[in-house]
Amino acid sequence: MCTSGVFKRGVFWVVGLAIVVVTALLVTACAPEVPREEQKVVRIGMIAPLTGGPAAVVQIAWRNVEDYFKYFEENGCPGVTLPPGVKIELLWGDSGFEVAKAISIYERMKERNVVLYYLPSPVEGEGLKSRLERDKVPGIVMSVSENLMYPPGWVFTIYPTESERFAVVCDWIMDNWQQDRPPRVAIMGTDSPSGRAPEVMGTTYAESKGIEMLPFEIVPYVPLDVTPQLVRLRDRGADFVYVQAIWSTVVPILRDAQRLGLTSQMRFGGMENSQSIPLLELGSAAEGYFSGRSAPWYKEVPILKDVLREYQGKIDTMGDGAMSLVLFPAWIKAISAAIEAVGYENLDGSAVKEGFYTVRDFDPYEIGRKVTYTPEDHRGMPVIRIYEIRSGEVVPVTNWINAPTLVPESK
Numbered sequence: 001m002c003t004s005g006v007f008k009r010g011v012f013w014v015v016g017l018a019i020v021v022v023t024a025l026l027v028t029a030c031a032p033e034v035p036r037e038e039q040k041v042v043r044i045g046m047i048a049p050l051t052g053g054p055a056a057v058v059q060i061a062w063r064n065v066e067d068y069f070k071y072f073e074e075n076g077c078p079g080v081t082l083p084p085g086v087k088i089e090l091l092w093g094d095s096g097f098e099v100a101k102a103i104s105i106y107e108r109m110k111e112r113n114v115v116l117y118y119l120p121s122p123v124e125g126e127g128l129k130s131r132l133e134r135d136k137v138p139g140i141v142m143s144v145s146e147n148l149m150y151p152p153g154w155v156f157t158i159y160p161t162e163s164e165r166f167a168v169v170c171d172w173i174m175d176n177w178q179q180d181r182p183p184r185v186a187i188m189g190t191d192s193p194s195g196r197a198p199e200v201m202g203t204t205y206a207e208s209k210g211i212e213m214l215p216f217e218i219v220p221y222v223p224l225d226v227t228p229q230l231v232r233l234r235d236r237g238a239d240f241v242y243v244q245a246i247w248s249t250v251v252p253i254l255r256d257a258q259r260l261g262l263t264s265q266m267r268f269g270g271m272e273n274s275q276s277i278p279l280l281e282l283g284s285a286a287e288g289y290f291s292g293r294s295a296p297w298y299k300e301v302p303i304l305k306d307v308l309r310e311y312q313g314k315i316d317t318m319g320d321g322a323m324s325l326v327l328f329p330a331w332i333k334a335i336s337a338a339i340e341a342v343g344y345e346n347l348d349g350s351a352v353k354e355g356f357y358t359v360r361d362f363d364p365y366e367i368g369r370k371v372t373y374t375p376e377d378h379r380g381m382p383v384i385r386i387y388e389i390r391s392g393e394v395v396p397v398t399n400w401i402n403a404p405t406l407v408p409e410s411k
Contacts, residue, residue: 040086040344042335045093045114047105047124052097053190053221054121056248057273061120061142062092064321067308068328077329078364083339088332099127106131115338115352116140116331122194129155137349138356140331143194146201149378150407154349156356158294158327158371158380160403162197162271165292166242167205167404168384169269172292173240174209184237186214188229188253189244190221198244201406214238219245223252230257234265243270250274251282258285280392290397292384294369295323297394301367325365326381330373333359377405 046065048058069090072080082088091114093105102124106117117132117139119125125141125148132139132154141148144161159165170185177183185206189195196216203213214236217229230253233241243250250270257263269290275297279286298304301322308321334355335347342351356373359380363370371380382405386398 040083041089042086042339042344042347043089043091043109043112043114044116044118044331045091045106045109046118046120047093047095047102047109047128048118048120049097049123050094052095054097054194054246057246058120060321064308064324065090065118065328068324071307072328072332077332079362080329080333080336080364082332082336083344086336086339086344088335095121095124097121097123099123102127103131110135110137115347115349116335118331122192122197125155126193129153135349136353138353140327143197144379145193145197146406146408152376152378154353156373156378156380158323158330159272160294160379160382160384161201161406162194162244163201163205163406164382164403165271165294165384166198166202166244167406168401169242169290169292169386170202170206170209170211171401172290172386172398174211182210182212183239184212184214185240185242186217186233186236186238187242187244188217188219188233190249191218195244198242201408205404205406219243219249219253221245221249223249223256226253226256227260230260230262234260234262238266240267240269243268243274245270246273247276247279251278254279254282254285254289258282263287275387275389275394280389280394283392286389287392289389291387293387294381294384296367296369296385297387297396298322299394301325301365303365303367307365322367322369325367326363326369326371329364330356330359330362330371330380333362 048062049055050059050062091109095102095105106128115137119128119139120142122143125143129148138154138156141155141157144157144159146161146163148155149161173183187199199216206213219226219229243253254268263285267288272291272293275291279289298321304321308324334352337358338351338355339347357375360372361370369381373380382403383400384403385396385400387394388397
């Protein structure tokens with residue numbers, strides 16, 4: 001049995017009816033045992049809803065983390081190294097998409113001196129922001145709101161905010177609109193921080209560009225029938241419907257839209273995590289579906305097949321695993337820079353935060369997306385490219401576009 005290596009994962013579950021504590025497992029190829037007294041462990045904590053509404057997407061992110069760490073220990077990464085003897089231990093816990101559980105997991109991880117948190121869903125990002133600031137530990141978020149990013153604090157990401165992404169889509173709509181009247185655009189999303197993320201700033205931006213914004217339409221994470229919402233959009237004359245939800249929410253929406261004959265009357269699109277392989281499997285219902293993406297579609301990045309293993313015959317259900325090739329190496333680079341600056345014995349969250357500012361024009365696998373962090377901008381890669389589904393394939397229809405910076409006046 002292999003008992004040593006670069007990366008180790010400590011595993012514990014927090015679920016509705018039981019708490020299961022699982023012995024920490026090593027994710028590594030076999031290597032000579034390193035004496036315990038010589039081991040230098042750096043702990044990263046992942047707190048995510050592996051059960052609950054967004055689990056279909058977040059479980060992919062979790063597997064991608066594990067896969068990348070395994071790939072790194074076996075193959076390394078161009079321009080990224082860890083100091084000799086340093087190992088990274090990945091701790092993870094299931095929040096069940098509940099703030100109280102996320103906080104409980106966070107406090108337990110804090111006792112183990114975690115120096116960086118990965119928070120894929122809005123429940124963890126919004127719910128733990130104040131604790132990250134209090135404890136001076138950086139967090140990586142994947143659902144990005146103005147509240148999290150402005151002013152820059154202890155939260156980092158690799159995306160523009162959801163409002164800024166929507167703004168790029170609005171500019172694209174206006175650039176291609178050919179009728180004499182303003183286009184009518186509606187946002188449809190879940191009643192959650194993520195689902196409503198572009199509602200205020202995005203609406204303000206859209207109206208400033210001459211778009212007529214329709215009332216926000218709420219849908220559940222797992223819709224059974226969205227006929228009432230779609231009929232209201234039809235009656236209001238919507239030209240474009242932007243779905244601020246993950247692909248597992250969008251699939252039933254498009255099915256209902258096709259059943260009602262609406263896919264030929266209005267254009268549907270949405271956030272990056274909505275454009276996915278299961279969406280392509282809808283066939284004609286998904287034709288023309290657009291998204292503002294921060295990462296290339298997976299077919300544009302052949303190295304993904306080596307770095308991120310395939311699951312059940314599909315490399316990544318969302319098709320956006322390319323982002324992993326920038327995000328995960330950036331963590332390692334920041335940690336390495338922090339250890340070099342302060343030494344392993346003095347490593348803490350503050351040092352890792354400063355380490356992120358050493359990440360400049362960083363694209364180790366040459367996927368064409370460079371990440372840079374500065375004290376003034378923690379978004380990493382604030383650019384967007386519009387992709388559409390055409391003849392059953394996801395294809396780019398614009399160049400990479402710099403997203404605007406939309407900072408609320410109160411910030």
